[in-house]
Amino acid sequence: MNGVDTLLQAVAMYKSRDPKTGDEEEMVENLFDSLCCLLMPLENKERFVKAGVELMIIIMNQKKLCYGSAIRALDFAMTNYPPACERFIDVMGIKTAFPAFMGKIHLSKKNKNKRYKEELEERLVSVVASLFERVKSEAEKLDQLELDDLEIDDEEKYSRKLDAGLYTVQLIAVILGHLWTSEHHGIQSRIELLLRQQRLTKKDLQDILQEFHDNIGDLDGPEEKERGSQKS
Numbered sequence: 743m744n745g746v747d748t749l750l751q752a753v754a755m756y757k758s759r760d761p762k763t764g765d766e767e768e769m770v771e772n773l774f775d776s777l778c779c780l781l782m783p784l785e786n787k788e789r790f791v792k793a794g795v796e797l798m799i800i801i802m803n804q805k806k807l808c809y810g811s812a813i814r815a816l817d818f819a820m821t822n823y824p825p826a827c828e829r830f831i832d833v834m835g836i837k838t839a840f841p842a843f844m845g846k847i848h849l850s851k852k853n854k855n856k857r858y859k860e861e862l863e864e865r866l867v868s869v870v871a872s873l874f875e876r877v878k879s880e881a882e883k884l885d886q887l888e889l890d891d892l893e894i895d896d897e898e899k900y901s902r903k904l905d906a907g908l909y910t911v912q913l914i915a916v917i918l919g920h921l922w923t924s925e926h927h928g929i930q931s932r933i934e935l936l937l938r939q940q941r942l943t944k945k946d947l948q949d950i951l952q953e954f955h956d957n958i959g960d961l962d963g964p965e966e967k968e969r970g971s972q973k974s
Contacts, residue, residue, distance in 0.1 A: 744786075744789055745776075745780055745786075746777070746780050746781070746786050746789045746790055746794065747789065749773055749776055749777045749780065750777070750790075750793060750794050750797060752773050753770065753773050753774060753777065753797070753801075753808065753811075754797055756770055756801070756806065756807075756808050757797065757800050757801045757804055757806075757808075758804050758806065759806065760806050760807040760808075761807065767807065770807075770808060770811070771811065774808070774811035774812075774814065774815060777815055777818075778814060778815055778818045781815065781818040781819050782818070784823070787819055787823045787825075787826060788825070790815075790819045790826070791819070791823075791825050791826050791829050794815070794819065795816065795819065795826060795829040795830055795833060795835065796829070796833045798812040798813075798815050798816050798819075799812075799830075799833050799834070799835050799838050802838050802839065803838055810858065810861070810862050810865075813839065813862060813865045813866065813869070814865050816830065816835070816839075816865075816869060817865045817868045817869055817872075820869055820872040820873075821868065821872055822872075822875070823872075824875070824876050824879060826872075827872050827873055827875075827876045828876070828910065830869075830873075831873075831910065831913060831914075836913075836917050839866060839869060867932055867936075870918075870932070870933075870936060871936055871939070873914050873917075874914075874936045874937070874939070874940045874942070875940065876910065876914065883906060883907055900957055911950055912950060912951075912953075912954045915947045915950040915951050915954070916951065916954065918933060918947060919947065919951055921933060
């Protein structure tokens, strides 16, 4: 059995309970430290994606002592590894992690110090940076998708773009747009910095959101009416 699998089995024991003693707490911290070290090589990231990402989300949802350690492990797994970012999105990691990014960080009685909160914020910013890299790689792939010469209608073109990765781009853009509307100056500054690092602009995100909006569909349109009649 691989070391990643062994460590995941060990930390899974604490997905819904906290360590009972100081020694046990130190042992759990050491387990997560070892897991993060193992997540440096690519082959171990691959193993982690199979079950580790979802386990870390479960741990975060339980809001126990290992909450911050789970975020740290996700950061190591997602850095420079798009499949981990995709898995993070698929298991609703954004819904779990971003309340923390918006200032609603879960703090237990044992880790309410300022440094702990700052470290969590740094890790969450790094997770966002990984998602930004995903946006950039998907955008480049879409730019290479040549559909203009094909004899297909606009709806089919849009469908093919979704299959090529546009949906992932749209989802991340919606999240970032939501974060931006929080009007939290610190969050907005971080988003702008990440955009610059990825050579993207706010207009790039606006264009993605506009296309998403234009293709959502009309609630009063014939397609939605037909779906409504089928349900009834």
